[in-house]
Amino acid sequence: MSSSSSLLSRRLPPPRTPELELPVPPEFRCPISLELMRDPVVGPTGITYDRAGIEAWLLAAGAGTTTTCPVTKGDLRADDLVPNHALRRVIQAWCVANRCRGVERIPTPRVPVTPAQAGEVLAGVEAAARAGDAARCAAAVREVGRLARESDRDRRCLASAGAARALAAAVASFAAAESSFVLDDVLAALVLVMPLDEEAIVAIGSSTASVALLASVARHGDLKRRLQAVVVIREIVACLCSRSRAIDLSENLDVIIEVLVKAIRDPISPHATKASLVAAYHLALADEHSAARLAEAGLVPSLVELLIDGDRSTAEKALAALDATLASAAGRARARADALAVPVLVKKMFRVSDTATELVVSSLHRICKKCSGDVELPAMAAARRVAVVEAVQVGAFQKVMMLLQVGCREATKEKATELLKLMIKYESRGNCIDAMDFRGLKRVS
Structure with missing residues (x-):
């Protein structure tokens, strides 16, 4: 070996032996996920869980049913859970002590929003909407959006407090004034608290100005806003065709059909495409006149193109929309010509x-x-x-x-x-x- 290579070998550090994976103490693991707890909470049963794990467990049990502790089988509700600060600090200290072994420190979790806090911020949205204060309403709506993005628990809390109805009322209040910057924030928050209840959908859908403004955003907004507008339009159309008679889309039917066909023909995203397919299906199913209007707008060839490479979910929705559109003579004529x-x-x-x-x-x-009733030339x-x-x-x-x-x-x-x-x-x-x-x-x- 030459002297240079010998010198080089002395300078290089010796190869490190890979360390064994650091075991997590059992008391730091969630009894449900068996993973290291990031936000430990304890209930009246005395068992500590990671908040995400136990809330998912309680949610899976379903509303209106008796929920139980997975370990003790005692009664347990989400409202009974309180943070276990002592254990969280111990876990954080353990993470810091083992940082050199690749363990990341767990940040202190944010305190979840309470029903009272949710009600307060939504009251601010409603008050600003009634007063016609667009700037104050937009700020309050952005706060709703921020809270809804924090966690699923906060989103559910806002939804239970009536977020959809408050946001829908804001849309109706500012639609006539065409305050589009408020609508952008409201749309973003509305999508986060879906599904919308019927009262919220009727509040938007029964306002011709609101629907027109939604359609305008779906036609001319950026990709994100177009997606949000299409999703809300889907909710309105589905409600119109299944339950509510308080919604009348006749004045905006043409522009809604244009929006839906364009979103299918020129996809924004898979989510927007599926939302448009569902809306087109309900619209075509509502009456033959709407089905004919969809066919005349070019829906049939757009659906056929989508079927060529669509995944299972998309293909099923496209076929349902196509079958509903073919209930009209115009739809059948377009299909035969394609x-x-x-x-x-x-x-x-x-x-x-x-x-x-x-x-x-x-x-x-x-x-x-x-088909019966067809006058066939x-x-x-x-x-x-x-x-x-x-x-x-x-x-x-x-x-x-x-x-x-x-x-x-x-x-x-x-x-x-x-x-x-x-x-x-x-x-x-x-x-x-x-x-x-x-x-x-x-x-x-």
Whole structure:
């Protein structure tokens, strides 16, 4: 060995032997997660838990049921939990003492918001909204948002104190004045305290100015604000179509449809896409007029494009929205004119889920069959026959036959049987079915 290499070896530190993982004292571990407690709390049962673990346990038990301590089985409520400051300080001291061994110090947790504090900050929002003080209202709303982001517990506390109703009232108060900077903060806070209750949704949805302002943000806002506006619009549309008669979207229907179709065609985010699909489904399901307006706005080709590469959840929602839109004559005409509609639908059979397969059968049934009440001109009849032939050519006949053999719900069976009757005269033109479509297929008993 040369002298230079010898000198270099003397300067280099000797290789360190990896230390064994530092064991966490058992009394520092949460009985639920078995992890080091970061915010230890103790209840009347005398057992200490990490706050996140025990609150998740109590939440999983469900509201209105008797919750018990996981260890002692005694009665335990979230309101009974108090911080175990002594144990937390001991854990923090242990972390500091072992910092050299890679243990990170646990910061002192923030005290959770109390129902009284939540009520106070929401009262500030309502008072500022009634007074028309936009600046004060925006500051109060930002405080609501800050608290809601702190933890799930604080978010639930705010929701229980009526955060959604207070924020909805603020939207209605400032919408007419077009105070968009207040709306931005309110939207951010509203999304955090979802799901909204019916009273809050009606407060926004019954105000034409509020809905118009929401639609404007969804069209022209930045990506984050557009997402928030679309999510709130979804809540309004779902409430309108399922429960409430106090909401009338007729004045803003066109712009809402434009917003939903654009969010599906030009995705903002997966969350926004799914929210738009749910809203479009409820809107199309509400009445044939709305379904026709959605079809005329270009929803059908947008849904077909989305189906090509969408994941399971997205595909199911897109198929539901498509099937609801095809209830209108305009929707069926758009689907028959789309070169991808029938091939994509047939391709999705057995490849997504049982629910998706049933929606595919329903959609194909609407496209291929003359619906009662349709006044079918020669060109429309020709387009429908072309759709039937195309379905056969891409393997629909064999797939529908397979569906009837493995079993399905009665309503789907009826539609599948009618489809077979329509396609049987063209069956000789069909291609062989792809056996890959039936992997994992289960027979319905």
